[in-house]
Amino acid sequence: MITPDQIAYINARLIDPASGLDAMGALITFGGEIQAVGADLFPGEAAPDVSDQFQIIDCQGHVLCPGLIDMRVFVGEPGAEHKETLATASQAAAAGGVTSIIVMPDTNPVIDDASLVDYIKRRSRDTAIVNVYPMAALTKGLEGAQLTEMGLLKEAGAIAFTDGHRPVTNSRLMRQALSYASTFGALVVHHAEDPSLTQNGAMNEGEFASRLGLAGIPAAAETIIVERDVALVELTQGRYHLSQLSCAASLRVIEQAKERGLDITCAVSAHHLALNELDVGEYRTFFKTNPPLRAEEDRQAMVDGLSRGAIDIIVSSHDPQAPENKRLPFADASPGSVGLETLLPVALEHYHNGDIPLCDLLKAMTAAPAQRLGLPSGRLAPGAPADLALIDLGAPYVFDAGALKSRSKNTPFDGRKLQGRVLRTVVGGKSVYERENALQAAGER
Amino acid sequence: MSASHIPPPQAADAALFCARNLLGIEGLSPVDIKFLLDLADTYVELNRQMEKKRALLRGRTQINLFFEVSTRTQSSFELAGKRLGADVMNMSVGASSVKKGETLIDTAMTLNAMRPDLLVVRHGASGAVELLSQKVDCAVINAGDGSHEHPTQALLDALTLRRHLGAIEGLRIAICGDILHSRVARSNILLLNMLGAHLRIIAPPTLLPPRAARMGVEVFHDMTEGLRDCDVVMMLRLQLERMTGSLIPSTREYFHHYGLDRQKLKYAKPGAKVMHPGPMNRGVEIDSAVADDPEISLIQDQVEMGVAVRMAVLDALSRNLPNTSHEKARV
Numbered sequence: 001m002i003t004p005d006q007i008a009y010i011n012a013r014l015i016d017p018a019s020g021l022d023a024m025g026a027l028i029t030f031g032g033e034i035q036a037v038g039a040d041l042f043p044g045e046a047a048p049d050v051s052d053q054f055q056i057i058d059c060q061g062h063v064l065c066p067g068l069i070d071m072r073v074f075v076g077e078p079g080a081e082h083k084e085t086l087a088t089a090s091q092a093a094a095a096g097g098v099t100s101i102i103v104m105p106d107t108n109p110v111i112d113d114a115s116l117v118d119y120i121k122r123r124s125r126d127t128a129i130v131n132v133y134p135m136a137a138l139t140k141g142l143e144g145a146q147l148t149e150m151g152l153l154k155e156a157g158a159i160a161f162t163d164g165h166r167p168v169t170n171s172r173l174m175r176q177a178l179s180y181a182s183t184f185g186a187l188v189v190h191h192a193e194d195p196s197l198t199q200n201g202a203m204n205e206g207e208f209a210s211r212l213g214l215a216g217i218p219a220a221a222e223t224i225i226v227e228r229d230v231a232l233v234e235l236t237q238g239r240y241h242l243s244q245l246s247c248a249a250s251l252r253v254i255e256q257a258k259e260r261g262l263d264i265t266c267a268v269s270a271h272h273l274a275l276n277e278l279d280v281g282e283y284r285t286f287f288k289t290n291p292p293l294r295a296e297e298d299r300q301a302m303v304d305g306l307s308r309g310a311i312d313i314i315v316s317s318h319d320p321q322a323p324e325n326k327r328l329p330f331a332d333a334s335p336g337s338v339g340l341e342t343l344l345p346v347a348l349e350h351y352h353n354g355d356i357p358l359c360d361l362l363k364a365m366t367a368a369p370a371q372r373l374g375l376p377s378g379r380l381a382p383g384a385p386a387d388l389a390l391i392d393l394g395a396p397y398v399f400d401a402g403a404l405k406s407r408s409k410n411t412p413f414d415g416r417k418l419q420g421r422v423l424r425t426v427v428g429g430k431s432v433y434e435r436e437n438a439l440q441a442a443g444e445r
Numbered sequence: 446m447s448a449s450h451i452p453p454p455q456a457a458d459a460a461l462f463c464a465r466n467l468l469g470i471e472g473l474s475p476v477d478i479k480f481l482l483d484l485a486d487t488y489v490e491l492n493r494q495m496e497k498k499r500a501l502l503r504g505r506t507q508i509n510l511f512f513e514v515s516t517r518t519q520s521s522f523e524l525a526g527k528r529l530g531a532d533v534m535n536m537s538v539g540a541s542s543v544k545k546g547e548t549l550i551d552t553a554m555t556l557n558a559m560r561p562d563l564l565v566v567r568h569g570a571s572g573a574v575e576l577l578s579q580k581v582d583c584a585v586i587n588a589g590d591g592s593h594e595h596p597t598q599a600l601l602d603a604l605t606l607r608r609h610l611g612a613i614e615g616l617r618i619a620i621c622g623d624i625l626h627s628r629v630a631r632s633n634i635l636l637l638n639m640l641g642a643h644l645r646i647i648a649p650p651t652l653l654p655p656r657a658a659r660m661g662v663e664v665f666h667d668m669t670e671g672l673r674d675c676d677v678v679m680m681l682r683l684q685l686e687r688m689t690g691s692l693i694p695s696t697r698e699y700f701h702h703y704g705l706d707r708q709k710l711k712y713a714k715p716g717a718k719v720m721h722p723g724p725m726n727r728g729v730e731i732d733s734a735v736a737d738d739p740e741i742s743l744i745q746d747q748v749e750m751g752v753a754v755r756m757a758v759l760d761a762l763s764r765n766l767p768n769t770s771h772e773k774a775r776v
Contacts, residue, residue, distance in 0.1 A: 200689060210654035213571035213593030213631060218655075283572030327550055329570030331591070 012059035017363030018379035029386035032428035067099025067387035069369040072315035079108025084320040090128035092406040094433035096341040097389035097422035100131040106164035112137035112148045114156035129432040133159040142166045162189035178238030189241045197221035202331040204277040204292045219247035226250045230257040242266035246291035248301035267313035270346040285326045285333035286412045307356045314364045316343040320408030338406045345418040386429035395421045466585040469594035470635040485757035502531035505562040509535045512568040525755035557581040584762040599632035601754040614641030621647040622681035629722045647671035651692040672712040680721045696729045706732035
């Protein structure tokens, strides 16, 4: 049977973090699903013989792995389309090998109503080229006062609940949120920050902030809330995910909570693995992030936590900002950096320098978020969605912010020497991104 | 003390001073500082003459752009510019134009289009003057940015000390009070450290920047301990307007522990000098009996040195301005 929808990716280094597979072989997709995967699909020189049955893509030995799942993406749609739309974010994602983005509810209006979840899903279906899963607000209007209709929101398609960049400061409400969410088995995702301690703060508190004359944000502002949340998870037996952690002290709290068997996971951003407070340099606002870039000891603790498996997930924390929000004195500038297109190569730095095995690193961006969110993707297995990334691991280049697909260009990695780039991104069996001149030699036959 | 024994700045030093802007003490070398202080010495003498006017900056336009209210710094820069022959314009950008939505960079670009040669800027945000300097062609002088730097204040303090005590190297100097919010303290710590002073800072922990001890100073919380053997006591203004939350319980309690009066001054070296960048909160951080005693207080001298130092800075930076038309201006 000859089916144009049947595509064979041959001569690939298959990496499936979910099963631990790392072997040369081939993968066949049929329509939107993976049909078969394995080392023995096309033994020997069989490839030419089947070329009339399949559309064949020769991967030339490059890595073929599940497409990345980015669990923390801020998009300007609705309300701030000049920063980023679902369409432009999805193009950026595709260029970064990301096949699923989880978008945050901090929009205008806030995604706190079932009809708005539906709006995001329909807009994504019509304009986005990767999978888009909305998180809904935990509290109405992100105001931290009243819970949203979690049951209805979940039915409408909300994949988890979070107040995005806003912490829930009221402990009773947080307890109720965790407790009520467990009715539906819903995941509560929280940004840990004590606003009374971060007030006016612009960067990590320490010697460097003192020298720059900037008010600092102490690590304790994060750790206090992480400790509180852990106590509340213990009380409610809820499902909890720390959206992003930045300091060693918070990691210790999370690890102890995991040892006690609580249903807790946590993520770190690629930039917190790569950068520290000194990168702020002379008031460079593209390095202003939330949480702030921390001390070098904290960065090392993040890398170490990831390699030990204490940190589950890597996110881009993609947060587009317009020039008028960044070309300001440091204290007045908005925090945030775009990251969808640098997530993979920046994370790969820790594979190239030997900190973390490749399979573990990819797991934190594929199988781990898929499992936490209950997504069918994130694995190379028959029946799974054909969401794939083809990666040239070794390709070295100097990253150029001008080439970003994202509508906002606020990346801290402009001019950074990176290694590893995406050659092709496949969503639901269809190529949504192909690097020009990639696989030129053999290419598609 | 007369400055007559100080030789005029050497041509070689002048050639070495190639800075385009004065954004902070950070970035200056000891040679730069000596050059600026030597040059300022000559202006102290000039300012004491009947004829104080020079034509050095004739044809140059100096704009004093103050986003924060200032009396003494702004008038000091104005006088300095006028005495050197520049056309000086003062612009106070209050809250009103910020409310109109004009950003710092818009303001900078607008002024830049008017072709000033020297731009003196004060702004409430740390790093704002540096940001502005990236967007204009003229020489930019930082007249105070947030809690970051106030380089001309540190230079005038150094000039005052040098003229009264000879050399700064080896002096034991205590900086007391609201270090946390003080750009004066940061610039002075950098400058006085570079010139070889032994520095102490004295304040309650709530008024110290985190990790202050890493800035090359000894930290004291007890004033009587910290003042011991000090040659100079620099008092800082308590910046109540910048304080959020509860950093000190009351000004009464603050004066009791950290206000400089004759009693506490006894712990310093006999004959120790007292300085204050002004404006003073009398009875909060300093007692009038100390502030107004000409045997002890250098506060009036600081103001006088301020004009001379600012003339030196304007002079030095203008030497590095292009003498040709703006079209052929720097790259």
